Amino acid sequence: MPRHPMHLSGAAEAALRTALKQLRTELEVPTAFPVHVLAAADAAVAAPRLPDEDATHLPFFTIDPPESRDLDQAMYLERRSGGGFRVHYAIADVAAFVTPGGALDAEAHARVETLYFPDGKVPLHPPVISEGAASLLPDRVVPALVWQHDLDAEGEVTQSSVRRALVRSRAKLDYAYVQQAITAGTAEESVALLREIGTLREAVEVKRGGISLTLPDQEVTLEDGSFRLSYRAPLPVEGWNEQLSLMTGMAAARIMLDSGAGILRTQKTAKPDVVARVRAIAQSLGIDWPHHVSYAELVRSLDPDDQKHAAFLSEATAMLLKAEYTAFRDHRIPEHTVHAAIAAPYAHCTAPLRRLIDRYTGELCVASCAAQPPPDWVLTALYGLPCEMARGKGGLADRRAVDLAEAAVLMNRVGEVFGATVINTDKEFGKPREGQLHVTDPAVLGKVTSAQDLVLGASVRAILKRADPAHPGEGKVLFTLP
Structure with missing residues (x-):
């Protein structure tokens, strides 16, 4: 599920600097990278492991917030001559820089994930990698895991594969620009296809009973000496972009299940007593939820701009949608493989610059598509990864930051x-x-x-x-x- 971002204006950030520093201390957030890790990062950037294939002819582009530099994903969308679509989806190849068992690897296992705070982030990898050599920034030749998804005219995936290749992004776009260009009809075809493909994938999601939920961003500003809290509704393009990531995660899960080794993001259906409690919360907020309407249908009918709807979505997702990681190998497929909110098997694989586990799922999928055995270092780590990821503090950091902002408002x-x-x-x-x-x-x-x-x-x-x-x-x- 998406993060619930919260931003601070400059004045608000200055007033809360002490509290934010204290929050980092409470969460035992790592500070600067050790000297030996930074030295290892410099060495890795100087001598990366580059793939043989060159895919720089594909005109990839990225869509991210304007200030972002740790760019995990790039895309190039096109129509297929026989009908349907082809999605080229490049993911940053962190393994080209991180040696298993080395200093960078050990530090990444200690950090687990990038942590986001209103006044900045604490990255998983040193910036020379995450915001430099491994990032899919424009006009740079970088190593990537390149997914290719073929879709039919209805948006159903007919084939998916992934391989290593060199890529070059042609443009760093932001959500507001892409939304405006698509709406105005001025976007080039590959960008304009994001709406067509994203809308089709949203319909496929509804058909299978899945849920995509993007909560509003919170922003705290300081006006006339008082803090104020406001919300920014997500743009449609953010949902279309998310559909490509979800599609890739589902493809990765299928590949790993077929190969007999992998790690899934799983989620069980909520128990009846929990559902009953969430229904009571909906009723308390004046939200009509007929018993014949599923939770997925209800979510799609709500307006995140409505304060009561946003409150319900925040509370309900915290209660209903608890996910975990499930690892397997040697064809010992676990009993439960489905992510209930997505309504399909699913894996995290599209954010390796920001999340430890994605490097492992990427390796497994590349090996399977090349008809090769998985690397030993991946298989050895598989069963320990769920516990390692459970140490991640990203969700807690988000919640505590929102608590802090609300306290500032009041x-x-x-x-x-x-x-x-x-x-x-x-x-x-x-x-x-x-x-x-x-x-x-x-x-x-x-x-x-x-x-x-x-x-x-x-x-x-x-x-x-x-x-x-x-x-x-x-x-x-x-x-x-x-």
Whole structure:
């Protein structure tokens, strides 16, 4: 599922700098790369392992936020002469620079993933690799894993393969530009095809019962001495772009299952009691969810710009959509291989600059497509990777950053009374007087304690007891009910 980004204006960032530093300390976030790791990175950049095939004739382009430099994916889209489409999808080849068992590899295993904070990121790999030699920046010849997907006229994948090759991106585009160009009809054909292919893939997703969810970005600004929280709705092009990544992840899962070795991103269907609880949250927020309507259908009907819808999506996904990694080898296929939200087997493989595990899935898929055995270093690591990835702190960093931002928005309003709705309680944990509520204005989710047992869905008048960005751990925002 997508991250829930949060951005700070310059003034807001300056005011929260101390709290953000404290957050990094609490999460034990690594600081600078050790000297020997930086030296290994410089050596790797000077002598990368380059593939024999040259695919620089393909006019790849990237679509990312304007400030991004760690570019994992590039694409080139075209129509097939017999009908349908061909998607060329290049993924940064981190293994060209990282030697198994070396200093860079050890550091990546220690970090697990890139961590994103409102005032910057803590990268998985040294920037000379992640934002330089391995990044698919424009007008550079770089090694990549090049996927080729053939689709029919309805957007169904008929064939997928991946190989190593040298590539060169022709352009670094951003979402706003691509959306405007496609809408205005001025985009070149390969870019314009993103809408056609993405829309078809969204229809395929609906057909199989999958869910794609892109929550609004949060932005905190400082205006007239007060922090304000606002949302930015995702652009359609972001969803179309996500469909190519999902398509590649599903193709990788199929290849690994067929080869008998791999690591999947799996997710079981939520238990009935959890679904019932989420239905109650929907009801408490005034969201109509008929029993004959599936969760996937409901999500597609909601508007992330609507504050109550956004609150429900945030809470429901946290409760329903818990995923894990499942490894296998020697053709010992696990009993459960499906990702429930995607409604198909799926693997992480499109972000190796930012996520450790993608380097391994990429190696497995390249080996399988070349009819070669997987590298020993990959097979040896497979069963330990789920535990390693579980140490990742990306989701926690995101949640804590949002807590911090919401505390900043409310920090000058302690003691005020807010209209709110109780959207969750801790009754199942033996704490019926503790839970979470949704405040309409400003749109925040906060912890609440009460003198009486909380009633799910109740409309309440809550007193803001605490709003402290510097408060350690969780609970930076706390409401009370008399």
